[in-house]
Amino acid sequence: MGKAIYPGSFDPITNGHLDIIERAAKIFDEVIVVVLPNVSKNNLFTLEERVNLIKTVTKKFSNVSIDSYSGLLVDYANKNNITNIVKGLRAVSDFEYEFQMALMNKKLNPEVETVFLMTSNNNSYLSSSIVKEVVKYGGCISDLVPPEVEKEMIKRYT
Known part of the structure; x- marks a missing residue:
């Protein structure tokens, strides 16, 4: 079914993100996880650290690669000849925001499908925000993030 982009800030990558990556990898021939900066968030990890953590925890997926980009996602898609964007949804509030983004991406490039x-x-x-809050106050996150991510997060907060 071609290539797809799964974009996000992934600060940090959670088991929820991994679930979406695994399921997208079953649908598409190739999935590129694109790590984007988000200046409106207080990042725990640098962009490079996030990319490296995601590479570590997605090694088992042969058709998943990791990249980073700063700019409009649709520009990344255009430069890489990709017309599919994968987005994960948790609640209605996610849908409202993501629906607007999908429509804007479609306006900027009518070939792009979300x-x-x-x-x-x-x-x-x-x-990711909830995970950061829990670990900040000493709560257990072992079932929320991969072990490699948990280890790095605990280092940051101790």
Whole structure:
């Protein structure tokens, strides 16, 4: 089914993100996880650190690669001849925002399609922000993020 981009800030990557990556990898021939900066967020990890963590935890997927980009996602898609964007949805509030983004991407490039994947039930509450909050106050995140990510997060907060 061709290539797809799965974009996000991934600060940090969670088991919810990995669930979407795994499911997208079953649908598309190739999935490129594109790590984007988000200046409106207080990042825990640098862009390079996020890319390296994602490479580590996605090694098992033969058709998944990792890249980073600063700019409009649709420009990345155009430069790389990709017409599919994968977005994960947890709640109605996610849909409203992502729907607007999908429509804007479609306006900027009518060839681009956005595919929405609903989160698995066990990840519906999970976000990078929540994970950072829990670990900051000493809570257990072992079932929320991959072990490699948990280790790095604990280092940051101790």
